[in-house]
Structures are given as structure tokens and as C-alpha cells.
Amino acid sequence: xxxxxxxxxxxxxxxxxxxxxxxxxxxxxxxxxxxxxxxxxxxxxxxxxxxxxxxxxxxxxxxxxxxxxxxxxxxxxxxxxxxxxxxxxxxxxxxxxxxxxxxxxxxxxxxxxxxxxxxxxxxxxxxxxxxxxxxxxxxxxxxxxxxxxxxxxxxxxxxxxxxxxxxxxxxxxxxxxxxxxxxxxxxxxxxxxxxxxxxxxxxxxxxxxxxxxxxxxxxxxxxxxxxxxxxxxxxxxxxxxxxxxxxxxxxxxxxxxxxxxxxxxxxxxxxxxxxxxxxxxxxxxxxxxxxxxxxxxxxxxxxxxxxxxxxxxxxxxxxxxxxxxxxxxxxxxxxxxxxxxxxxxxxxxxxxxxxxxxxxxxxxxxxxxxxxxxxxxxxxxxxxxxxxxxxxxxxxxxxxxxxxxxxxxxxxxxxxxx
Numbered sequence: 001x002x003x004x005x006x007x008x009x010x011x012x013x014x015x016x017x018x019x020x021x022x023x024x025x026x027x028x029x030x031x032x033x034x035x036x037x038x039x040x041x042x043x044x045x046x047x048x049x050x051x052x053x054x055x056x057x058x059x060x061x062x063x064x065x066x067x068x069x070x071x072x073x074x075x076x077x078x079x080x081x082x083x084x085x086x087x088x089x090x091x092x093x094x095x096x097x098x099x100x101x102x103x104x105x106x107x108x109x110x111x112x113x114x115x116x117x118x119x120x121x122x123x124x125x126x127x128x129x130x131x132x133x134x135x136x137x138x139x140x141x142x143x144x145x146x147x148x149x150x151x152x153x154x155x156x157x158x159x160x161x162x163x164x165x166x167x168x169x170x171x172x173x174x175x176x177x178x179x180x181x182x183x184x185x186x187x188x189x190x191x192x193x194x195x196x197x198x199x200x201x202x203x204x205x206x207x208x209x210x211x212x213x214x215x216x217x218x219x220x221x222x223x224x225x226x227x228x229x230x231x232x233x234x235x236x237x238x239x240x241x242x243x244x245x246x247x248x249x250x251x252x253x254x255x256x257x258x259x260x261x262x263x264x265x266x267x268x269x270x271x272x273x274x275x276x277x278x279x280x281x282x283x284x285x286x287x288x289x290x291x292x293x294x295x296x297x298x299x300x301x302x303x304x305x306x307x308x309x310x311x312x313x314x315x316x317x318x319x320x321x322x323x324x325x326x327x328x329x330x331x332x333x334x335x336x337x338x339x340x341x342x343x344x345x346x347x348x349x350x351x352x353x354x355x356x357x358x359x360x361x362x363x364x365x366x367x368x369x370x371x372x373x374x375x376x377x378x379x380x381x382x383x384x385x386x387x388x389x390x391x392x393x394x395x396x397x398x399x400x401x402x403x404x405x406x407x408x409x410x411x412x413x414x415x416x417x418x
């Protein structure tokens with residue numbers, strides 16, 4: 001993660017990961033009132049054990065064969081993220097795509113008081129353990145995952161989901177106002193599939209119960225749906241709320257392909273530009289290989305820790321675009337060959353990222369004379385033979401530097417003033 005340069009990381013949580021059995025063995029207990037009166041009615045020794053010493057040796061036992069997965073605990077994950085100053089975004093859900101755990105099917109969706117007690121307790125225990133019993137700074141919570149896609153494990157209706165969000169918000173609000181006053185938290189919803197209209201419905205129906213609009217989008221051009229979502233947001237409480245891209249990239253194949261890697265870079269540029277297409281934060285799916293066999297998904301990093309080609313494209317884009325850097329210019333050429341963006345990292349550092357998807361090499365002159373006049377221009381290249389490697393470092397004068405963008409490639413130039 002340090003090499004890649006990411007500053008946020010998404011984690012699937014929920015009952016299939018941390019509460020595979022009802023934590024106290026008494027369905028519907030403790031009640032919400034009992035937890036509010038005394039949080040120690042929750043069996044914290046059991047939660048400490050699950051989060052620190054997972055039974056199968058891995059916190060990812062829910063996602064595959066434990067002996068073939070990363071060995072370690074939730075505590076290790078959150079400690080590592082905190083040390084690296086990486087912002088976790090946690091998915092909280094009752095059941096997962098395998099409709100596990102079995103006991104939680106009774107509250108999928110919650111209907112009875114006992115059902116809601118169990119959901120309230122799980123959300124409370126998760127947030128409280130991470131941030132009150134410990135201090136892991138986990139303040140972003142996605143409520144379920146693609147509830148509009150039954151294959152992801154949500155068994156209720158759209159309105160059932162909206163109630164689930166409302167209750168989760170109420171839990172988070174209680175924890176933070178009671179134990180963490182003055183500290184911000186963020187509820188992400190509706191975490192739906194690309195092109196879903198649930199976003200519009202959520203904005204109208206439960207606007208008070210989430211503050212971050214979270215969507216998934218695997219389109220070749222992510223800007224189109226993002227702009228639609230931003231249009232839905234106008235005239236609501238969320239007119240200026242951040243849009244998060246909870247999943248994007250590919251869940252099929254492509255991360256080994258140059259063409260897909262260049263397309264990925266173009267989407268990073270679209271997400272970074274100001275305006276209706278802007279994305280506040282995103283999580284590519286998947287960073288690491290996820291699942292196994294025919295049911296598995298190839299990530300930017302394979303099971304042996306090796307980097308697929310798109311890893312290097314992602315790293316190049318992050319270097320130029322991450323962290324809300326000031327966007328100076330964004331250009332999409334009329335023939336659709338070239339896409340370029342210029343950003344200002346510091347007053348002394350300018351980045352220029354150019355993607356060439358065409359069949360011609362373009363010899364250009366970068367002109368930043370209104371910003372910097374002289375210094376050093378360092379150039380990285382991504383092409384069929386070069387994976388985000390430095391190809392030159394040379395002085396520039398009068399704010400100009402000649403650059404060449406080969407066919408089917410991307411270059412990143414860092415201009416540093418002297």
C-alpha cells in the first residue's frame with residue numbers, strides 16, 4: 001500500500017466476518033435500552049478474541065479456505081492502516097453474498113424488535129470496539145453492499161434497506177455523541193450497482209441518515225453515471241455532498257492488459273476533474289485477488305504478492321492526482337486519442353499526466369510558463385515494455401519541456417522548480 005500510495009482502503013465487515021454466531025447466544029438480547037445503559041452487557045471478551053485471535057488464523061476466513069488466505073487478525077489490519085495514515089471505509093452488513101452466517105438470515109431483513117436489537121447491537125459493537133475500546137479511527141461506514149443486487153446478500157426491499165440505514169445511523173450517532181463527542185463520522189449509502197436509481201430514491205427518502213453518496217460503477221467511462229448522480233443530488237440536502245466510488249475497475253479480467261490500464265488512467269482523470277464528474281474518494285475492485293477459482297476475482301495484486309500491469313497505471317495516476325491536488329487543466333482531444341490533466345501538488349511542483357490511446361506517437365511541448373519558469377522535469381512512462389518507470393530527468397527553461405507520448409502509452413511529468 002505504501003508503494004502504491006493509496007490513502008483509503010475499503011474493508012468488508014459484518015456478521016459473516018466478526019459475528020458468525022450470535023455473540024451471546026440469546027437472540028434479541030441485549031436490548032437497545034440495555035446497551036445504552038451499560039455497554040458491558042455485550043460480551044467484549046468474545047469480541048476481543050474474534051478481532052485479535054481469529055479461530056481459523058485469518059480474519060478473512062469468510063472469503064475462502066482459511067489456510068490459503070492471509071494469516072492475521074482484524075486488530076493487525078486496523079493497527080497497520082492507522083500507522084500508515086490510511087483511511088478505512090468499513091462495510092457493515094448482516095449477511096454476505098453466500099447468505100452467511102446462517103443465524104443472521106432471521107434478520108435479513110430485520111422485522112421484529114428482536115431482529116432490530118441484533119442489528120443495533122452488531123453495529124454498536126463494531127463501532128465501539130474499533131473506536132472506544134480501541135482507537136483505530138474507523139469513521140466511515142458503508143451500510144451493506146449493493147442492496148439492489150440480491151446476489152450480494154440483501155434479502156429485503158428498497159424500503160427495508162432504507163430502514164437499515166436509518167437504524168445504523170442512529171447507532172453511530174449514539175456512539176459518537178456519547179463516547180466520542182466532537183468527532184465526525186460518515187454514513188455511506190446506498191452503495192448500489194452502476195446505473196441504479198436507488199440513489200435518487202435514497203436522496204428523497206432518507207437524506208438525514210447518510211452524508212456520503214456511495215455508488216459502484218464499472219463503466220468504461222465512469223463520468224456519465226457520476227454526472228447523473230450529481231444531477232439527482234441537486235435540490236436535496238446532498239447538493240454538495242461528496243460522491244464516493246465504492247467499487248470500480250473490473251470484476252472480470254483486464255488488469256494484465258495495457259489497453260485496460262490506459263482506460264483506468266482515463267477514469268482516474270475523469271474522477272479528479274472539478275465539476276459534476278468529480279469523485280471525492282474511491283476504491284478499486286479489487287486491490288488484491290478476492291475469492292478463489294471460478295468464483296474469484298483478479299486484483300491489482302495477485303495471491304503471491306505480484307503486481308499486475310494495471311497496478312503500475314494506478315500508481316502513476318495516484319502520484320499525479322491523489323489528495324485533492326489543484327487541477328489546472330483537463331483536456332480530452334477531439335479524436336479521442338489524447339487525454340491530459342495538469343495538477344499542482346505544491347507551489348513548486350506541477351504534474352502533467354498524458355494518456356495516448358491512439359496509433360500515432362505525439363511529440364508535444366509542455367508549456368507551464370505561467371506557473372514555473374525553470375527547474376527539472378522528471379518523466380515516467382507506462383507502455384507495453386515499461387511499467388511506470390522513470391525514462392528521463394532533464395532541466396526545463398522558460399517553462400517549456402519537449403515530451404514524446406508514444407502510441408498506446410501514458411507519461412507523467414513532474415515539474416519541480418529550482
